[in-house]
Amino acid sequence: MHTDTPLPMFDTDELVINMGPQHPSTHGVLRLVLKLDGERVIDCDPVIGYLHRGIEKLSENRDYTQIILLTDRMDYVAAATNNLGYVQTIEKLYSLEVPRRARYIRTVLSELQRVASHLLWLGTHAADLGALTVLLFGLRERELVLDLFEEYCGARLTYNTMRIGGQPVDVPPGWDRKVLAFCDVQESKLPEYEQLLTGNRIFMERTKDIGVITAADAIGVGLCGPPLRASGVYRDVRKDEPYAAYDEMEFDVPLGVRGDTYDRYLVRLEEFRQSLRIIRQAVQGIPEGPIMGKAPRLIKPPAGETYHAIEAPKGELGYFVVSDGKSVSPYRFRVRPPSLCNLQALPQLVRGHLVADVVALIGTIDIVLGEVDR
Amino acid sequence: MSEGPKPAPENPDTPGSPKPEAASPGPQMKAAAPKPPSKAAAPGTPKPEAKAAPPPLPPDQAPPADLAVPAFVAAVQSGVAGAVEQVSYWVGDWTVIVAAGRFAEVCTFLRDTPGCQFDYLSDLTAVDWPARAGKRFDLVASLYSTRLRQRVRVKARLAEDEAVSSVTGIWPAANWLEREVYDMFGVRFTGHPDLRRLLMPSDWQGHPQRKDYPLEGPGELLMESPQDWLKARQAAAEADVK
Numbered sequence: 001m002h003t004d005t006p007l008p009m010f011d012t013d014e015l016v017i018n019m020g021p022q023h024p025s026t027h028g029v030l031r032l033v034l035k036l037d038g039e040r041v042i043d044c045d046p047v048i049g050y051l052h053r054g055i056e057k058l059s060e061n062r063d064y065t066q067i068i069l070l071t072d073r074m075d076y077v078a079a080a081t082n083n084l085g086y087v088q089t090i091e092k093l094y095s096l097e098v099p100r101r102a103r104y105i106r107t108v109l110s111e112l113q114r115v116a117s118h119l120l121w122l123g124t125h126a127a128d129l130g131a132l133t134v135l136l137f138g139l140r141e142r143e144l145v146l147d148l149f150e151e152y153c154g155a156r157l158t159y160n161t162m163r164i165g166g167q168p169v170d171v172p173p174g175w176d177r178k179v180l181a182f183c184d185v186q187e188s189k190l191p192e193y194e195q196l197l198t199g200n201r202i203f204m205e206r207t208k209d210i211g212v213i214t215a216a217d218a219i220g221v222g223l224c225g226p227p228l229r230a231s232g233v234y235r236d237v238r239k240d241e242p243y244a245a246y247d248e249m250e251f252d253v254p255l256g257v258r259g260d261t262y263d264r265y266l267v268r269l270e271e272f273r274q275s276l277r278i279i280r281q282a283v284q285g286i287p288e289g290p291i292m293g294k295a296p297r298l299i300k301p302p303a304g305e306t307y308h309a310i311e312a313p314k315g316e317l318g319y320f321v322v323s324d325g326k327s328v329s330p331y332r333f334r335v336r337p338p339s340l341c342n343l344q345a346l347p348q349l350v351r352g353h354l355v356a357d358v359v360a361l362i363g364t365i366d367i368v369l370g371e372v373d374r
Numbered sequence: 375m376s377e378g379p380k381p382a383p384e385n386p387d388t389p390g391s392p393k394p395e396a397a398s399p400g401p402q403m404k405a406a407a408p409k410p411p412s413k414a415a416a417p418g419t420p421k422p423e424a425k426a427a428p429p430p431l432p433p434d435q436a437p438p439a440d441l442a443v444p445a446f447v448a449a450v451q452s453g454v455a456g457a458v459e460q461v462s463y464w465v466g467d468w469t470v471i472v473a474a475g476r477f478a479e480v481c482t483f484l485r486d487t488p489g490c491q492f493d494y495l496s497d498l499t500a501v502d503w504p505a506r507a508g509k510r511f512d513l514v515a516s517l518y519s520t521r522l523r524q525r526v527r528v529k530a531r532l533a534e535d536e537a538v539s540s541v542t543g544i545w546p547a548a549n550w551l552e553r554e555v556y557d558m559f560g561v562r563f564t565g566h567p568d569l570r571r572l573l574m575p576s577d578w579q580g581h582p583q584r585k586d587y588p589l590e591g592p593g594e595l596l597m598e599s600p601q602d603w604l605k606a607r608q609a610a611a612e613a614d615v616k
Contacts, residue, residue: 048572048573049571049572049573049574049575052573052574054582056558056583057582057583057587057589061589092465092466093465095465219493219494219520220493220545220546220547221546221547222494222495222496222545222546222547233520234520235494235520240523241523241525303430303433303435304433304435304464304465305432305433305464305467305469306464306465306466306467307467307496307497307516307525307527309496316496318496318497318516320497320499320514320516322432322433322501323433324430324433325430325433326430327430331430331501332499332501332502334497334499336496336497336499336516340550341547341550344547344549344550373573374573
């Protein structure tokens with residue numbers, strides 16, 4: 001980009017630099033090839049695949065039950081929702097009825113998971129922008145969620161906590177009271193985050209009008225989850241295609257107006273409140289009854305294919321499974337990872353912004369590389 | 375899990391469980407279809423050969439006769455004349471199977487027609503059916519309409535070396551998804567702005583999601599050059615026989 005500047009000492013060549021794969025703000029192994037004009041980003045090419053483990057190929061050679069624990073390893077900070085999406089897909093393929101009690105427990109777990117995932121996002125996003133306190137606050141509350149999960153299923157990160165047809169274990173006695181107590185704690189902590197960030201001038205300068213994307217562009221490029229809603233698109237799988245017990249829950253879907261990084265922050269912050277609202281309703285309303293449906297011991301769905309999506313913390317998590325009806329493993333197992341589809345929008349978001357904003361924009365789309373690469 | 379040689383307990387469950395939308399005739403019909411060849415093969419041939427089941431073919435069930443075809447499927451059938459080869463239905467999902475050459479045309483129609491308005495590309499992937507004569511791959515696009523809140527799948531059958539026109543111009547979201555299909559299956563898209571591998575290294579040989587791609591543990595040679603490794607493996611197997 002040579003201009004007829006009278007000062008030849010200024011070198012105005014474009015500079016291509018690698019950001020990552022080992023960069024603290026990429027939260028994993030993501031490489032961004034940035035084309036820069038001075039401090040400004042002209043183009044960005046994300047290079048992914050460093051964490052590719054071939055989970056789709058692996059799953060086509062495991063039986064249906066073994067795949068549940070592979071799904072844990074995709075979005076490893078939201079393992080419960082990964083499990084949920086997968087088991088529901090197989091249940092749909094089987095046309096299996098899941099008992100109401102199990103559906104309520106699943107709702108509680110997946111909303112707790114959303115809170116935990118958003119807490120980690122909030123902390124790391126704020127830390128990338130220089131607000132380290134919020135990271136410590138976020139991890140402090142996330143620990144409480146992990147304790148609840150540990151009490152329910154024994155694991156803290158990769159839960160493997162759902163089965164095709166229902167839940168493997170019932171809720172421990174007294175667990176519901178602890179969940180309600182956590183909701184109160186979390187509710188009381190939200191103003192603390194807001195106090196630190198929402199009106200913080202540095203945070204606002206770093207996020208307002210950064211990475212603006214219109215509703216039409218967001219739909220076209222396949223954004224999903226909170227980033228899509230922050231652009232003002234009313235799209236939430238929990239409302240549009242209800243699963244588990246979401247059709248019996250009362251909650252609102254927060255929408256943004258401008259579609260910038262600040263709106264995406266506000267949307268996720270409001271999602272905390274809505275999640276807590278769902279958790280309270282679900283945990284108080286857990287009905288009596290069995291936790292396991294009439295699932296066969298050997299899972300071998302009839303021949304057929306289906307696509308099933310759920311609202312994971314990161315967005316629309318879809319599974320496309322083809323069963324040939326003869327084998328105990330799926331013929332084709334495809335994951336539609338929300339992080340991948342959101343990351344695809346990153347070049348569009350960063351173009352024209354400063355290098356420092358790239359960090360904010362990686363944070364705002366909330367990716368987990370384990371899920372991007374699978 | 376795998377105790378005893380009896381998958382019998384699953385059978386009583388299967389007919390009872392499918393409840394919604396008359397799905398039950400589907401599995402029985404489908405299950406009945408592949409049986410005759412295996413039964414015919416079993417008595418005539420010795421056991422080891424009978425063990426090798428015929429490679430699976432795509433299910434693609436026809437919709438039950440008493441189920442009304444939704445408006446958007448009817449619209450495609452009448453709007454894009456002659457493009458729709460088959461309509462399939464399974465557990466609530468509608469799939470429109472179209473001619474590969476008109477895949478992009480059908481997608482444009484589905485996005486732009488009132489009553490369809492499938493403006494959101496949820497997923498684009500492929501399925502490998504090596505046993506199917508002539509048409510090896512299924513290209514599957516899962517569409518969603520954010521306005522009308524409905525879903526449909528569009529499927530095209532492709533031969534192994536057949537290129538299909540890209541849908542990146544219709545939904546920019548298809549960019550990486552098509553790159554992944556190219557990477558994993560080797561399906562080529564004409565008109566794609568940037569058709570490179572997405573997940574595998576750029577110098578990788580072979581397409582891992584194909585059914586004939588080797589599954590064994592990665593030795594040094596496999597990592598460096600899978601094709602050479604395959605040849606070495608076949609040579610070793612032949613030497614073994616001799």
